[in-house]
Amino acid sequence: MKTPLSPSEANSGLYHYMTYLYHATRQYWLSCRRFHALQQIIRNQTLTTYFQPILNLQDGTCLGYEVLNRPPVSALFPHTESFYDFIGRTDQVFAFERFCRDISFNRFRFALIRSRKPADTLAFVNIHPQMLSDPGYRSGETIQLLSRYGLSPQQVVFELTEKQAVHDYVAFERILSHYRSQGFRIAIDDAGSGYNSLKAIVSLKPEFIKIDKSLIRHLHLHPNQQRIVKLLQEFAADSGTHIIAEGIEEAEELAFLQREGIVYGQGYALGRPATEMGTDILPLRLKELAH
Template structure:
């Protein structure tokens, strides 16, 4: 394939993986039909001009070589990942339907990509290195999709694209509907790869970037909270995992608050338990550092987390946020009522305030109020909005 000075060559690697290949009938069908299927589909999808695309077979592994416009390497890689992801998804579905009559468990088409290096002068060596990198990249089941998710995550971090919204928390015992505070919730700019903030944080954890995403969400929550009055609280979620992150740097939030005319007395850190807290001694040490500066602490999702009761006893928070799973329909569920009553008794003994989450019905609101719950939030009381007030 001859390239001009404004072109570059990329490789997309396709290979079948999975234990299903150990079955003789599956292996035989792959050997008999895969190459013919791929060749036919390539003919259908081939770009105009016979030199734009070529292929190389190594046994049953296919390497599609194609020209790319010479742009920034990041853009070329993104184009390859997009194309590889689309082709893999389409080919896997169509081939399984035609060869097996539907999806085969433990059989997946893998795809990997690479761009040939121009600094290797020998064309044979360039091709060999490109093939090797594509094979390595394609060893995991969803390599192309993962590459695109990582690029989206990097774009979110670099562009500071997390958008905060604020949901009011209402006092139930003071006889006024004024907001006691607001919980800052994160929204992601696109739902293509992350189905919301939880998906974003889960992927960030897999990539070792939990603290980077957590810090960005916290910073954006503070930067956009104009309208917060002096007596109101801003509830900000932080993950328990950042306490063990080697890049964690205490003091950054304090500097940001000062920049926006706020103080730690405005802030309540909500500890979310996406996984259990493994080292309570370290957690208590960190939280004491926060408390000494004037921050308050809340345990989020109480009643639904991995170790919420232990967290309450060990960390002695200022607030317990009762998960919506216990609040939904509480006026009609005797067991839920008993459980929340237990929380109110525990909170009284420990001088902790309760927040009922997920209030959607007036009956739920009246029930938790009669139990002595001090604060509540939910769609009945106010939906998340981009601004405070």
């Protein structure tokens, strides 16, 4: 026979249950408010689009721009990461990706015109791997969208990140072959930050490998980081892939990468994300940054 709970034990259990119920209810209503805010952002197109240059570290010319869409800062979404983390926990991933793809191409084209950049400048667009697997996404909708904005598939590089792991590499490689046949290219983002990105590099054979900023930070001071970068560089050279060093913030990092023959780079030292496309860094200016 079970011993009856004492009044204090019973009250303790009730207290914990009420505390749990309070927090669960509060979290539910917070999610409802965030979902409503997300719908408003999509409906009113209140994302701000930024362009961060990817430059040739040897001559200062611009390869292209990474297209970044950021929500307005609010109490519900105090920073960009909280916004995208929330989307990942909803059933709105595909709808939001379609929305982002549309405004990214639209705003990229107009930014090219305003800045008088070459019409074939590359657009690096972050995309969820599951989005490429969606039958509706593979139906030619992307080609039609690009045609509407006067862009070509040869200008578009889909960035796949470490945070968005691919699970079936054989099936996904077939999907990528479909896109490559149309002229699209693939970049593996955050390379070297974890097992998934390294496996993706070997399995998917991307046209671009973007080395994670954690490997670039203070690269000139850490031999272990240098060895990993050199290994990635050797792999890229053997497989016909281009290396892009991300997160370059210091002149010493830039100088080391230039000496090692890394061709492309991205980071605050070269250009911060901006709503307009700036002037390319001239070779002389690039040398000044590296010294």
